[in-house]
Amino acid sequence: MKKGAQTDATASARSAPIRYLKGVGPQTAEKLARLGIQQVWDLLFHLPLRYQDRTRIVPIGALVAGEEALVQGEVQASDLRFGRRRMLLARISDGTGSLTLRFFHFSARQQAALKPGIWLRCYGEVRHGQVTLELTHPEYHEIEPNEPLPADARLTPIYPTTEGVRQATIRALTDQALSRLLASTASTTDGEEHLQELLPDELLAELGLPPLAQAIHYVHRPPAAASQRDLASGFHPAQQRLAFEELLAQQLSMQQLRQKNRAQRAPSLAVKGVLRQQLLAQLPFQLTGAQQRVIDEVTHDMQQPSPMQRLVQGDVGCGKTVVAALAVLQAVEAGYQAVVMAPTELLAEQHRQNFAQWLLPLSIEMAWLSGRSKGKVRSAALAQIRSGEAQLVVGTHALFQEEVVFDRLGFVVVDEQHRFGVHQRLALREKGRQQHCFPHQLIMTATPIPRTLAMTAYADLDLSLIDELPPGRKPIETVVLPDGRRDEVVQRVRQACRSGCQAYWVCTLIEESETLQCQAAEESVAQLAEALPDLRVALVHGRLKAQEKAAVMAAFKAGEIDLLVATTVIEVGVDVPSASLMVIENAERLGLAQLHQLRGRVGRGSEKSHCVLLYHAPLSAQGKARLAAMRETSDGFEIARRDLALRGPGEILGTRQTGELQFRIADIARDQAMLPDVNRTARLLMERYPQRVAPIIRRWLGDAARYGEV
Numbered sequence: 205m206k207k208g209a210q211t212d213a214t215a216s217a218r219s220a221p222i223r224y225l226k227g228v229g230p231q232t233a234e235k236l237a238r239l240g241i242q243q244v245w246d247l248l249f250h251l252p253l254r255y256q257d258r259t260r261i262v263p264i265g266a267l268v269a270g271e272e273a274l275v276q277g278e279v280q281a282s283d284l285r286f287g288r289r290r291m292l293l294a295r296i297s298d299g300t301g302s303l304t305l306r307f308f309h310f311s312a313r314q315q316a317a318l319k320p321g322i323w324l325r326c327y328g329e330v331r332h333g334q335v336t337l338e339l340t341h342p343e344y345h346e347i348e349p350n351e352p353l354p355a356d357a358r359l360t361p362i363y364p365t366t367e368g369v370r371q372a373t374i375r376a377l378t379d380q381a382l383s384r385l386l387a388s389t390a391s392t393t394d395g396e397e398h399l400q401e402l403l404p405d406e407l408l409a410e411l412g413l414p415p416l417a418q419a420i421h422y423v424h425r426p427p428a429a430a431s432q433r434d435l436a437s438g439f440h441p442a443q444q445r446l447a448f449e450e451l452l453a454q455q456l457s458m459q460q461l462r463q464k465n466r467a468q469r470a471p472s473l474a475v476k477g478v479l480r481q482q483l484l485a486q487l488p489f490q491l492t493g494a495q496q497r498v499i500d501e502v503t504h505d506m507q508q509p510s511p512m513q514r515l516v517q518g519d520v521g522c523g524k525t526v527v528a529a530l531a532v533l534q535a536v537e538a539g540y541q542a543v544v545m546a547p548t549e550l551l552a553e554q555h556r557q558n559f560a561q562w563l564l565p566l567s568i569e570m571a572w573l574s575g576r577s578k579g580k581v582r583s584a585a586l587a588q589i590r591s592g593e594a595q596l597v598v599g600t601h602a603l604f605q606e607e608v609v610f611d612r613l614g615f616v617v618v619d620e621q622h623r624f625g626v627h628q629r630l631a632l633r634e635k636g637r638q639q640h641c642f643p644h645q646l647i648m649t650a651t652p653i654p655r656t657l658a659m660t661a662y663a664d665l666d667l668s669l670i671d672e673l674p675p676g677r678k679p680i681e682t683v684v685l686p687d688g689r690r691d692e693v694v695q696r697v698r699q700a701c702r703s704g705c706q707a708y709w710v711c712t713l714i715e716e717s718e719t720l721q722c723q724a725a726e727e728s729v730a731q732l733a734e735a736l737p738d739l740r741v742a743l744v745h746g747r748l749k750a751q752e753k754a755a756v757m758a759a760f761k762a763g764e765i766d767l768l769v770a771t772t773v774i775e776v777g778v779d780v781p782s783a784s785l786m787v788i789e790n791a792e793r794l795g796l797a798q799l800h801q802l803r804g805r806v807g808r809g810s811e812k813s814h815c816v817l818l819y820h821a822p823l824s825a826q827g828k829a830r831l832a833a834m835r836e837t838s839d840g841f842e843i844a845r846r847d848l849a850l851r852g853p854g855e856i857l858g859t860r861q862t863g864e865l866q867f868r869i870a871d872i873a874r875d876q877a878m879l880p881d882v883n884r885t886a887r888l889l890m891e892r893y894p895q896r897v898a899p900i901i902r903r904w905l906g907d908a909a910r911y912g913e914v
Contacts, residue, residue, distance in 0.1 A: 220244055225380045232373070238366045240906075245399060247381040248420050249903070250374070251446065251869050252361035255435055258327055259356050259428035265300030267330045267337050275303060275339075276325040276347060282318045294318045295336070296326070304338040323349045359426045359435070378424055385417055402896045402903075403449065407888070411448070411881060412441070419445035423869075438874050447870040448878055448885075451660065453904035454870075455886040456897050458663030462513075465664065469641045470511035471540060471614045479533040482566050487526070494672035495523050501668050502531050502646060506615070512644035515662050517653055518670030519840035520804025521677065524648045525555065527670070528617045529562050531646055536568060536595045540614025540643075543597045545632060547620050549574050549750055550757075550773050555619065556598045558779075563596065573599035573608065576750050603632060610635055617646045650804070651797045654845050657872050659879060671841075680807040680838055682815045684791075684831045693787055693816055694735050700785045701739050701766040705811065707785035709769045710802055712793050728789070729769040739766040746773045772798065774805055781809035791817035791834075792827040796847040799834050826850055848873050868904070 223233050224244055236242070241250055262273040277296035285291050292307040292315055305326060307314070318324075328342030363374045385399060401416050408415065414422070422442035426435060434440040438447070484491070491499070498516055505512035518524050532542040544559065546552035556572055563570065571585045571594035588594035592611030597603065613636035636643030647665065658667055685693065697707050709732060711725040729743040742765045744756045753773075760768045761780050768774075768783075772794070786806045791799060799817070807813040817831055833846045872879075889897055 222246070222377075225377050227373070227376065232369070235366055235368045236377075239364060239369070244381050244384065247374075247378050248385060248399070248424070249868060250363060250378075251423055252363055254362050255359040255426060255432065256327065256362060257428075257432060258360045259358070261325075263300040264296075264298045264303045264337075267301070267303070269330050269332050269337060272327070272329050274325065274327045276323060277303065278349065279318060279320050279322050279324060281320060282315070284315065292318070296324055302336045304333050304336045305342055305344070306333070306338050306340045308341070317346075323347050357428060359428065359430055359432070361424060361426075382421055382424060385420065400899070402893075402900050403452075403885070404888075404893065407885060413445040413448060414441055416445070416449070418442070438869070438871060443869060444875070444878070447867075447875050448882060449900065450867055450870040450904045451872075451875060451878065451882045452885055452889075453900050454660060454867075455663055455882050456889065457901050457905055458660075459886055459890060460897070460901070461664040465513055466510045468511055469509060470644055471538065471641060472509045473506040473534050473538040473540065473614060473644065475534055475537040477534070477537070479537045479566055479568075480530050483530065483533060483562055486562075486565065489674065491526070492523065492670075492672045492674055494518070494670045495527055498527055498668040498670055499530055501666070502527065503534060505666065506531065506534055506644050511642045512646065513665045514645070514668055515647045515649070515658070515665040516668045516670065517649045517651075517658070519673065520650050520801060521808055522650075522670040522673055524650065524670060525558055526562075528619075528646060528648060529559060532559070532563070532596055532615065532617070533566075533568075535615035535644070538614065540612050541589075541592060541595055541597065541610055542615040542617070543599070543603060543610070543613060543632070543636075544617040545599060545601075545603050545619065547600070548746075548773065549576065549600055550746075550753060551619065552598060552600045553750065553754055553757075554779065559596060559598060569593055569595045571597045573597060573602045574750065575600060575602045577602065603635075608635065612638070613643050615644050615646070617648065619648045620650065650801065650840075651844070654841065654848050657844075657848060659883070660872055663883075678807055678810065678812050680803055680813045680815050682803065682817065682835050682838070684817045684819065684835050687789070687818045687820050690818060693818065694732065696816070697732075697767060697785065697787065698736055698739065700814075701736075705785055706760065706763065706765070706780065706783040707767050707787065708774065708783060708805060709767060710774070710786065710788045711769065711771055712788070712790045725769055725771050732767060732769060736767065740764065741767045741769060743769045744773065745771040772802065774802070779808060780805070782811070784809060784811040784813040785816075786814070787816045787818065789818050790820055791831060792819040792823055794830075796830050796833055796843055796850065799830065800840060800843045803834070803838070 221233070221243060222228050222236055222241055223230070228236070233242075239250060241247055256272055258274045260274065262275055264275055264277060267273055267275065275296075275298065277298035280295045280297050280302065282292070282294045285293055289308055292310045294305040294307075296303050296305065303326075305318075305324075323346065324344045325347050326339055326342040326344040328339035331338050331340065361375065361378075363371060363378075365371060365374060399417065403413070403416070407413075413419075419442040422430075422440075423446060426440075426442075431440065435443070438444075502512070502514060502516075505514055516524055516527060528544065532544070535542040544552075544555055546555055552574060556570070560570060569588070571588045573582070573585050573589070577585060585594070585597075586607055586609075589597055590609045590611060597610075602608070616632060616636060618632070633642060633645065653661070697709070701707055709728065711728050725743055725745050729741060733741040742756050742760065744753055744760075748756070756765070756768070757780075759765050760783075763782060783806050786803060788794070788799065788802060794802070803815045806815060815834075817834060819827070819831060823831070829846070829850060833843060837843060889900070
């Protein structure tokens with residue numbers, strides 16, 4: 205075979221379907237596809253989660269409980285035991301000590317094979333047992349005592365896997381893929397773009413990063429001498445090389461979307477600002493400097509002939525809604541419709557009330573659409589939207605429905621955008637598309653996102669920050685108490701309410717069930733009403749009809765209710781300035797962002813406000829960290845920084861279930877120091893090496909790059 209033909213064969217082998225590899229039949233290929241492994245090169249980017257050290261055999265007498273270890277010894281005894289569960293126990297010894305192997309799941313063949321006199325090599329986590337140290341369900345195989353097999357020469361990788369695919373299978377297949385990688389890494393054929401070195405040599409030298417092929421091989425098969433501390437932390441140069449390129453792929457994808465967006469057309473909403481001045485004149489408060497700065501940024505964007513894509517983030521109570529209202533007026537004055545979408549009916553209803561209070565006096569026609577809109581009311585709203593009579597539409601997910609047709613949609617506000625799925629947001633944007641012209645988009649969130657995370661996740665958006673609270677907002681004092689002191693807290697609520705304050709009592713459940721949450725809230729409201737007969741106690745939860753919820757909230761806001769018992773439906777959007785005390789039961793069950801959002805319902809008036817977090821012991825380490833953060837700071841951005849460290853970016857951005865921003869090896873919290881170099885490299889590639897951009901994106905993101913088109 206000619207050399208060129210050999211190269212082509214090698215290239216096609218590495219870019220071939222996974223069935224090309226030895227040992228992969230149709231069933232295995234189907235299981236591997238669940239892991240995203242469809243081609244041979246996919247294996248190279250299916251990276252280990254962690255490593256085990258099987259490079260040295262540890263004497264049994266030197267074992268330490270809690271550590272993983274490789275041991276070998278002779279089987280001294282093997283017994284079947286019966287208790288609450290049937291189990292197989294085998295005791296081995298190497299002359300330095302004895303160790304028990306414990307199996308709860310085993311076959312008759314396995315039981316017969318574990319007979320006294322044979323030698324085993326075992327790997328597992330060492331635990332304390334009743335008589336000796338133990339390994340429960342260790343990996344093991346029989347060895348010859350006179351010719352013991354050498355220990356592994358490399359650390360053993362542990363991969364993400366799926367049902368029916370063993371670690372040994374992935375390791376064997378990865379060995380085949382790595383052998384092909386080593387055979388040739390310099391080919392420039394299209395089939396090998398996933399294995400080419402796509403970062404410029406001068407950049408690798410400047411940043412001190414190893415070449416791609418070397419990094420991939422090292423991460424899959426680190427030598428025995430590798431620093432396990434560096435590998436465990438993710439700071440080994442080989443891991444950092446791959447993390448850098450993965451972050452670069454994400455950044456390039458977002459920058460491409462930004463370029464694509466800027467190339468699209470949008471209505472230029474240039475107006476004199478008459479409606480805006482009318483609203484500002486009727487507001488009972490002055491805008492903060494931060495609000496005014498963000499309004500100026502939004503106004504400028506909406507005057508451009510390309511679609512605004514701006515993320516406005518700010519802490520709870522910073523005044524994002526009035527910024528959105530002023531932007532809505534810009535669109536309406538220009539002769540276009542605007543839409544405001546919220547993820548829950550309670551938050552959408554709150555927006556409806558605020559916008560009605562501000563805009564109805566300006567003769568702005570509004571329509572309301574939610575999942576509970578039925579019959580003639582729904583038909584009338586749809587007709588108003590279709591005809592253009594409704595200049596502003598406020599609603600929930602119902603706005604995505606096919607029957608919703610806009611006359612001239614020019615501006616979209618998405619509140620708490622991380623609560624929506626990718627395709628839902630895309631659908632709303634498409635509804636405003638007219639003759640290749642797209643509406644402007646303003647995305648708002650009251651969940652502060654650390655700047656490093658925003659730079660990576662939202663690199664296609666312009667970022668505005670409302671980093672100033674309205675004057676007069678008092679800090680909220682937060683205390684953390686065990687639920688054994690619940691009676692004391694109930695009496696504290698009585699004293700506060702009898703002195704003229706109002707209070708929230710929030711009920712949570714560990715189950716993600718609105719029905720069960722409602723039941724818990726109903727039980728609590730009955731108990732609290734009995735314990736506090738002199739207070740007016742009411743209940744609000746997600747299963748109430750919209751009119752009932754609205755009536756309860758209106759009564760609470762009017763001061764006709766002293767204590768409002770609620771589920772977490774009040775997390776966002778509820779604004780009652782006279783409420784100055786909040787009690788959150790089972791606070792350990794909630795995430796930091798949710799706790800911070802709930803706490804933000806108080807502290808909105810001139811009174812000193814308090815938040816009591818009741819927890820049920822024992823607390824996990826994460827639970828302790830969350831409650832400590834709530835007690836120590838009320839700064840939403842510091843809360844967000846700690847939340848990122850505790851939970852990771854996927855959960856904070858609401859992408860854990862959607863497939864967005866799911867990294868294979870990069871970690872934004874760990875790798876944030878490299879983000880400036882990543883951003884600089886992205887600009888360099890787009891300017892000087894544009895042909896390398898698409899291959900890098902495909903290598904790491906595949907089809908996921910499309911998720912940014914929202």
